[in-house]
Amino acid sequence: MSILTTTDLGVSFSTESGTVDAVRGVSLHVEPGETLALVGESGSGKSTVALAAMGLLSGNAAATGSAVVDGHEIVGAAEPALRSLRGSTVSMVFQEPATALDPLTRVGAQIAEVIRNHGDVSAADAAARAVDLLDRVGIPSPAQRARAFPFQLSGGQRQRVVIAMAIANSPKLLIADEPTTALDVTVQAEILELLRRLAADTGTGVLLVTHNMGVVADFADRVAVMLQGSIVETGSVEDVLLRPQHEYTKRLLAAVPRLAVAEAGAAVTSGASGVAVTSGAAVASGASGVAVASGASGADGSDGRRGAAPVVDLRDVSVTFGRGARAVHALQGIDIAVHAGETVGLVGESGSGKSTAARVALGLVKPTSGSVHLFGSDLRTARGRDRRALRSGIGVVLQDPVASLDARMSVAECIAEPLAVHRRGMSSADRRKRIDEVLDAVRLPRALASRAPRELSGGQRQRVSLARALVLSPRLLVADEPTSALDVSVQETVLEVLRELQDDLGFACLFVSHDLAVVQQFAERVVVMRQGVVEEQGTTGATLMHPTTDYTRRLLAAVPVPDPVVQRQRRVERLATLGAVTA
Amino acid sequence: MTAQLAPEAPGAASLVQPVAATGWRLAVRRFRHNTLAVIGLVVIVVIVLFCFVGPFLYPTDQTHTQLSQANLAPGAAHLLGTDAVGHDVLGRLMFGGKVSLMVGIAAGVLATVVGTLWGSIAGYVGGWVDAVMMRVVDAGIAIPALFILLVISAITTPGVWGLIVILGFVSWLVPSRLIRAETLTLKNRDYVLTLRAIGGSHARAIGRHLLPNSVSTIVVAATFQVADAILLVAYVSYLGLGVQAPATDWGGMLSAGLTAAYSGRWWLIVPPGLAVILVVCAFNAVGDGLRDAFDVRGR
Numbered sequence: 001m002s003i004l005t006t007t008d009l010g011v012s013f014s015t016e017s018g019t020v021d022a023v024r025g026v027s028l029h030v031e032p033g034e035t036l037a038l039v040g041e042s043g044s045g046k047s048t049v050a051l052a053a054m055g056l057l058s059g060n061a062a063a064t065g066s067a068v069v070d071g072h073e074i075v076g077a078a079e080p081a082l083r084s085l086r087g088s089t090v091s092m093v094f095q096e097p098a099t100a101l102d103p104l105t106r107v108g109a110q111i112a113e114v115i116r117n118h119g120d121v122s123a124a125d126a127a128a129r130a131v132d133l134l135d136r137v138g139i140p141s142p143a144q145r146a147r148a149f150p151f152q153l154s155g156g157q158r159q160r161v162v163i164a165m166a167i168a169n170s171p172k173l174l175i176a177d178e179p180t181t182a183l184d185v186t187v188q189a190e191i192l193e194l195l196r197r198l199a200a201d202t203g204t205g206v207l208l209v210t211h212n213m214g215v216v217a218d219f220a221d222r223v224a225v226m227l228q229g230s231i232v233e234t235g236s237v238e239d240v241l242l243r244p245q246h247e248y249t250k251r252l253l254a255a256v257p258r259l260a261v262a263e264a265g266a267a268v269t270s271g272a273s274g275v276a277v278t279s280g281a282a283v284a285s286g287a288s289g290v291a292v293a294s295g296a297s298g299a300d301g302s303d304g305r306r307g308a309a310p311v312v313d314l315r316d317v318s319v320t321f322g323r324g325a326r327a328v329h330a331l332q333g334i335d336i337a338v339h340a341g342e343t344v345g346l347v348g349e350s351g352s353g354k355s356t357a358a359r360v361a362l363g364l365v366k367p368t369s370g371s372v373h374l375f376g377s378d379l380r381t382a383r384g385r386d387r388r389a390l391r392s393g394i395g396v397v398l399q400d401p402v403a404s405l406d407a408r409m410s411v412a413e414c415i416a417e418p419l420a421v422h423r424r425g426m427s428s429a430d431r432r433k434r435i436d437e438v439l440d441a442v443r444l445p446r447a448l449a450s451r452a453p454r455e456l457s458g459g460q461r462q463r464v465s466l467a468r469a470l471v472l473s474p475r476l477l478v479a480d481e482p483t484s485a486l487d488v489s490v491q492e493t494v495l496e497v498l499r500e501l502q503d504d505l506g507f508a509c510l511f512v513s514h515d516l517a518v519v520q521q522f523a524e525r526v527v528v529m530r531q532g533v534v535e536e537q538g539t540t541g542a543t544l545m546h547p548t549t550d551y552t553r554r555l556l557a558a559v560p561v562p563d564p565v566v567q568r569q570r571r572v573e574r575l576a577t578l579g580a581v582t583a
Numbered sequence: 584m585t586a587q588l589a590p591e592a593p594g595a596a597s598l599v600q601p602v603a604a605t606g607w608r609l610a611v612r613r614f615r616h617n618t619l620a621v622i623g624l625v626v627i628v629v630i631v632l633f634c635f636v637g638p639f640l641y642p643t644d645q646t647h648t649q650l651s652q653a654n655l656a657p658g659a660a661h662l663l664g665t666d667a668v669g670h671d672v673l674g675r676l677m678f679g680g681k682v683s684l685m686v687g688i689a690a691g692v693l694a695t696v697v698g699t700l701w702g703s704i705a706g707y708v709g710g711w712v713d714a715v716m717m718r719v720v721d722a723g724i725a726i727p728a729l730f731i732l733l734v735i736s737a738i739t740t741p742g743v744w745g746l747i748v749i750l751g752f753v754s755w756l757v758p759s760r761l762i763r764a765e766t767l768t769l770k771n772r773d774y775v776l777t778l779r780a781i782g783g784s785h786a787r788a789i790g791r792h793l794l795p796n797s798v799s800t801i802v803v804a805a806t807f808q809v810a811d812a813i814l815l816v817a818y819v820s821y822l823g824l825g826v827q828a829p830a831t832d833w834g835g836m837l838s839a840g841l842t843a844a845y846s847g848r849w850w851l852i853v854p855p856g857l858a859v860i861l862v863v864c865a866f867n868a869v870g871d872g873l874r875d876a877f878d879v880r881g882r
Contacts, residue, residue, distance in 0.1 A: 016613075016616075362780040363780065364776060364779060364780055387782065388782040390782075391780070391781050391782030392781065392782060394780060394781055394782075395781070396776075396777045396780045396781065398773040398776065398777060399773070400773050403772045403773040403774065404773040404774055404777065405774055406772075406774045406791075406792055406795075406796065407796070408795045408796055409791075414774075417778060417783070417791075418781050418783075420787075421778070421781060421782060421783045421784075421787065422781070422782065465777075468777070469777075472781070478780070
């Protein structure tokens with residue numbers, strides 16, 4: 001019998017501008033010991049389904065249809081009945097481990113509280129079981145760690161504690177809403193491994209909500225694809241990911257950037273057999289571009305200065321924040337150079353210093369030591385007018401599509417801001433014309449110019465950011481995670497626009513990303529960073545196909561690929577390598 | 584090709600937002616849906632008209648005492664009666680209201696302006712400048728405003744302008760903290776970083792981004808400051824430290840009428856008391872309404 005069955009589940013939110021149907025007629029079921037992945041892009045209603053199954057919808061939501069958990073109807077159930085189910089029969093793992101834990105309570109006590117909420121257990125027994133649970137979720141020296149506060153644990157450890165709380169009362173259904181999205185890939189791989197093992201050991205049914213097809217391939221048995229509140233396709237993970245039937249699923253999968261790796265040579269071929277034709281081609285073209293750019297030192301940059309001087313050159317740059325015992329060495333003697341016309345991908349996990357390096361290149365962070373040359377001039381010695389002139393050659397695109405544009409300005413004003421800074425004398429007609437040109441360049445309709453950023457989608461906003469970055473015809477574009485807040489299909493569009501523009505305009509691009517697959521498709525050279533140090537750098541093809549350092553190898557092995565067959569093989573290989581390392 | 588590939592799945596946020604409503608229009612609509620705030624606005628408008636236009640429609644002599652007309656109960660000749668020296672109370676309510684409103688609004692605005700400048704400089708510059716400026720604020724908050732007012736009034740008797748300056752300078756501390764917090768979050772927004780990266784000046788960052796985006800916070804703070812200042816004027820005058828006779832304000836009227844209240848002459852106490860309560864509540868309701876109305880950025 002199914003542990004979770006929803007029948008014709010509908011959820012609508014009443015807002016001040018009318019009623020919004022977030023979920024429409026969703027019917028699905030999760031069997032004991034099975035993992036059902038609910039995938040879709042933002043706004044598809046996948047999280048709302050998960051919350052409805054927990055009875056955790058917000059006050060302005062109305063649910064219709066039925067959601068039955070272990071024989072109990074959730075829709076319309078009274079709060080006390082729901083409370084006795086939550087945490088015992090069904091429990092939830094949320095996306096952000098930092099906010100899911102009480103910062104002022106020791107983690108052991110937080111787990112014990114969940115145990116005592118649902119059973120007549122003595123405090124001592126609960127504490128002992130909390131230690132057992134920490135052990136089960138793989139936290140080393142659990143007895144000591146139970147006395148730690150959440151801030152003393154790493155992000156991955158915190159998520160393990162959240163999982164320990166979720167499985168404390170041996171739930172029959174575990175709902176995991178983007179459980180690894182906030183984590184680095186190597187940590188993500190560990191957490192997925194843990195969840196898989198726990199589900200298999202205890203026969204718990206798992207409803208996994210995610211946007212990441214790699215995670216789906218790694219973890220799920222069955223997949224349900226959601227689009228605008230409805231399920232458009234359901235099936236086994238192999239069927240849906242390798243032989244998608246619905247048009248939308250096909251598009252979605254085609255847009256997922258795929259990592260091509262030499263070790264798992266099967267990855268490229270088997271992926272290409274199904275859906276990855278376009279992206280496979282993209283990888284190939286990216287790889288062929290490598291040879292040209294790496295040797296030529298950007299000599300073919302159309303409007304860049306000719307010669308060997310890089311557009312931006314960081315030499316032996318160190319950055320230290322703070323002083324004394326609390327000093328943080330964000331960068332330690334790194335060398336990065338970007339030449340005209342080439343794209344350099346800066347990759348690494350959180351805390352590796354990649355964003356700091358980008359900010360040093362932009363002149364937003366002053367290096368503690370070392371030198372930064374922008375267009376051949378030293379940023380430190382340039383003053384006043386020269387410094388401003390240097391900076392007019394830079395374009396910037398940052399991560400957050402919401403925070404990147406001032407909500408109080410129109411799209412045209414946002415795009416025109418660099419002109420207002422550097423081309424004061426420009427007539428408003430010329431300005432208007434230039435805005436239309438860059439809107440065309442990023443493939444946005446000119447009519448958007450008078451709109452407010454608020455009315456635009458995330459992808460459109462990032463293209464407005466790109467338009468603003470391009471309005472001065474920059475020689476260097478610094479993009480810090482420009483697509484990581486976007487859905488894959490939108491990401492694909494933005495990256496394609498970026499690539500075309502670079503071909504036309506020949507600017508150099510420093511591309512910061514945590515997503516190795518995106519960097520592999522997009523960058524000619526790659527710099528792998530770890531804890532403020534450049535671990536490895538070289539052409540993208542060589543570095544990501546045949547990495548020379550263990551760290552890069554581990555990073556690559558941890559990336560889940562959206563192909564269940566290949567991913568299973570990669571997982572086995574990865575665990576074997578890790579086992580060999582520890583043994 | 585990819586343009587059609589990307590359905591740009593409308594996020595939950597964009598579904599909720601009505602298309603083509605600008606921020607200001609949306610704010611006005613939200614404000615209009617807040618009944619209490621609209622009532623508050625109407626009350627403020629009515630009272631302002633009453634105080635500033637009323638004297639032309641209902642002229643009374645508020646400078647000369649007329650002892651023959653003293654202490655009359657409300658009647659046809661004097662709608663709200665007269666006080667101990669023969670001033671018409673209704674007329675006096677307008678006359679005193681002018682002072683109360685002018686001093687209250689001017690002091691509230693002054694406090695907000697000083698607080699905004701102080702807080703935004705501290706927040707934007709940061710570092711030790713911020714630390715020093717904020718310790719000054721902490722020290723100021725630690726000293727009760729009433730204590731400062733008592734000390735000042737012991738030294739000097741302020742006129743209307745003096746009162747505005749004094750009240751303004753005892754109440755800028757809270758808005759300065761609010762604006763500093765706002766500045767701290769705004770200056771690290773991506774669009775400010777982007778502007779700085781391409782070489783935009785600090786003046787531009789402040790003038791084009793920080794100030795326009797803090798306007799809502801500033802306006803809301805100002806509304807509450809005005810309400811506070813009107814109350815402050817009333818109790819400063821009530822303690823006999825306000826404007827001097829023959830000028831008066833609502834607090835002064837309360838103070839003058841207090842003894843009379845025990846002999847049953849309620850009309851000396853109730854009208855100015857009600858006026859103060861009404862105006863303060865109205866400004867607070869409007870402030871609440873504005874805060875909700877402006878809270879559109881996060882949604």
